[in-house]
Amino acid sequence: MAAAHVSMPGTTHNNMDFADYSLYSELSDDELMELAIERSIADAQNSASDTESSKTPTSPNRPAARWQAPPSHPPQPQPELTACPANPPRETICPQDVNSVSHFVTGNGKRMMEYRKYDGSLQVAHVPEEEFDPIAKAILEGDVGSVKLLVKQPGCNLLKPNKDGWMPLHEAAYYGQDQCIKILLRAQPGMINQCTLNEQTALMIAVVMEHLACMECLLEKGADPDITNKDRETPLYKACEKENPTMVAMLLNYGASVNKSCIQGWTALHESVCRNNVEICEMLLKAGAKVSIPNMYGITPIFVAAQSGKVDALRMLLKNGADLNSEAADGATALYEACKNGHEGTVQFLLSQNADANKPGKTGLLPIHIAAQHGNDSKDLLTFGCTHKIVRATNIISMLIPATSKARVKRSGISPLHLAAERNRNDILELLIEAGFDVNATLSEGRSMMYEDRRSTALYFAVMNNNINATTMLLKAGANPNLDTFNPVLVALRQGCIQTVTLLVEHGANVNSYIPTHPTTFPASVMFCMKYLTLLKYLMDNGCDALSCFNCVYGSNPHPPIKTRCNPRYDSDEAVEKTCIQFCEVISSEHVSRWAGPIIDVLLDYVGHVKLCARLIEHLDSFHEWQCIKERAMPPRPLMQLCRLKIRKLLGTKRLKKIHKLPVAPRLIKFLNHQERKQDF
Template structure:
């Protein structure tokens, strides 16, 4: 069969048919890869002269001749391939045979063949070769296959090295133990008893490997042959510890019968009993305690087995430990007790049992929090709710745990902690827990201690503030109805509600006595801060004015009709130019300065219009007049401010003064005629008397 011709890329030559491709059927993976590499290099070499030929023919307005690949002088052949069936290979003219300066990379073919690629410094591929397979000791192969006869023969041969380790430090005895080849293991031990306690590079003995793989027969064989059951690995774990981890009672019994130490500590300080408790294997716990395991040993973090049981929610194991003398009030390094940890993890049955055993519910952790504090904040955040059932159950457990702790927690100790469970329940939106605590008589006006308050940038202090910050209307309602004072915090919850734009919360706070004329001590202004926060919410601003907010102070200006300081041009963090008033330092900020800020000045007219409904004769300062003159539709507002004000407006102000601020908040409940109420709300224009 004639060798098929192969056309270069872009030519119209004859393509290879099915019979031609059959020529590659007998090639191996590496030969196919080598062929592909050589072919790509040949294409790259032939492309250059072809391009020059095409370029020359275009210049002479002649059609370019077909580019024909040269026929290789010595094509590679396989013994099982006929000489006439020659593969059309174009080897490169130059292959660097010196591979010493080449970079090496490894890859795996689709058939699992591991290969090595050699490249020059510029990244050019030189050649690929299959990786040399690591030579495996015949002893190991016999062990893998469980070939006892071959192994016995090899062991008896002179010159057989029983101590030849692989790159992991494994000897043949380790291989036999790991793969559970007990018969092979006996042969190896008989041939060389000294290898029984040899270790790998990770300090693993054959016994450790056999235990970790649950090979009971191998464990028995090794112990009978003198294997030491207390040799540890790099993590300081003994075979006994590993048996507890694997929960293999049979192997554990064998190790104990051969004197394994039950109180050895691993690198983290855990004992075998710690591990058994964590696995909640009561049978193994009983075996260890009967063998002398100490129930009060602690790890490097101060955790005892009892603490682990409480943390994991293993009630039966916890009962067993208490029955065998475990200290129920032992503390971890951070001061946490088992009761504290059970509350943290929401284990209702554990909490109930510990309380029944007189666990101390008034012992705080290093943070100063009591178990009831931890239980109050336990649960899942409703805002990130993924599983409603789990979320509901978590809340139900928290409520039950808090109810149990209320009976045994001293309120004096709670006050000493500087924070109330109410604060934490409100902070974490635990409404059901909050309700239980209120019913139990916890003070809704309890304030955070100075140390706790400093942890928050806004220096909050009341549980009500937490509820308002979270925009939790239900919690806010419960606290206010229980008598919470809305004026305890440095920054009023009313300002927070106004900033959030929640008119419902604002209404509740005002109705329960929130100060509508609140000033921020750290940021002095000549007018109430409530007005500054409500400028972008005109209905809310009107509501505040209806309830006694001081509008007159907004028209008090130290500059009056005189020119105001020029607006300073500044650049914010986004690089946007903006105008802001040049405010003198150590002075109170005036209303006209705040309303001149870029984010508010476009609403200056409507804001001034609302405020004018609640003042008598006032004189607008030059800055306010400047704002009203900036927009033609605001001319009527300027005229509205021109004295004298109407008699109806003056009468309304007089009624406001007679009622007083406190009564204005309760105006809807006062025995005042409906017409008067409409008049006070500025509804006289739309309602008939």
């Protein structure tokens, strides 16, 4: 049977109705004890550990039950279970026999438990009382007189810790009993600096609980203010954490070391700066605190102030000689961190103090890069103050632009435009464009290699994110859509976004783009829009090479089986020939072949005499409805079609786009634009 929860005398269990036990309350103690099982179902130690005490305060650093005295003698053998003579014989109680447990208190204050076995019989057991260390109980109750008497008893050992390593002195510091502390130290002064199992002295406990009288008493009696806990935190550090200037002043007056570091390398000054407590910071500085002590990550107090946006503490540190441009272990400066965390006021103050905006971190990024990248994180958009945070980010960029060298930006190998476009920071992108940042700046080779597609321009990031507004801004500002290895128009075609494709083509994107790593005999742009016939026709109208789609090395001869091709970049074969993929191979793939007829039909409008290869004819023969398409490809092609191709070639793509402005008959314009099927020509 599991250890039962025991209610303290004078309390009522939430699940217990006292009226249910009126039968037992009328019995005398002797009768109850005769009925009760002489042995508790649960081990006495487990019962005591689960005891609820209304007098015991709880603390994360302090166990709930602390005063249980260890047994003074080994446990004696328990007598065998006996049954009341008036009742049938009872069996030994086993955990599996018990169905439920309840607790109650008799009229005489005796604590009992009642449980029902699975056979339906009710059993009653006496719950043994807990034993408390008398001196610990007296300290808890603030009974100074009892403490005086107990310390004089011959058997009283003030140095004997309990299971948690706490001695009476620690208890007195925890409960703020300064008079008890004086009595205990008078009786045993050598225990003043003894630690608990968590390596806490009585002074540390008093600081954590903010008991000033106890602190003063301990310090007067010679407590060492520099003994640290398991995290190497001193009492002074904890006092700064509590933001209690009185405690800080008291510890400093008793010689506490002001520059001692915790396990993370933080000093008391780090902690006070982080909390923007200028009063305590000034006290520490007057006591000799150093403003340039780094923690384990190379972070100095001024870096902490900038990181957390504490302008008052930052101003105070600078007045006391802090290095404005000091760097952390990762090369970041105070300005860098203020920009990263969006602290507009801090950035403004640092720039007014001539902070270096051209000092990069180890990643090579400048403060303006990090502001463009982190100025409006996605988590900010989930808050009601997102508009304010966006405005704040743009304000930071506006302040950094005049302080940032464009030459230094260029040497970094990445433009803030790239980062703004990557994170969809349209407002920041607009600011940077207006400030004259190069919209055609490309990533350095090292940074470009970080991406599998080897992207290099801000325009590519905008198109990849399908951000039409950013794409429009960049193109209007003069972005070249043909600088990337993988042309942005191919990305837009793969996404099937006609608006982005139109924008790119109108600004000169190459409709005959190829992929260097995947050679084909026809433009890759055709391959990416085979499922979108509208896009395919749009590309053809703008000069895409349709004739190359019908150039097949096998012609009318039988084609070999299509092999699964590996990516040449990752193929581990010794010799891989980068053979060009043909149009008939791509159109024969399982997910495209169902549209083979309409695709060929569109392409035939933009070619003259062509000869379909055996594989294309095979596709057209697979559906009866596609026979008319096959007939269209039979030579000779109509003279009208050949004339149209000739005129389109002479005019060129740019003139064809403006043909509606020329004095040409409307019917001729429709004919040149392949719209003659909609009318009688």
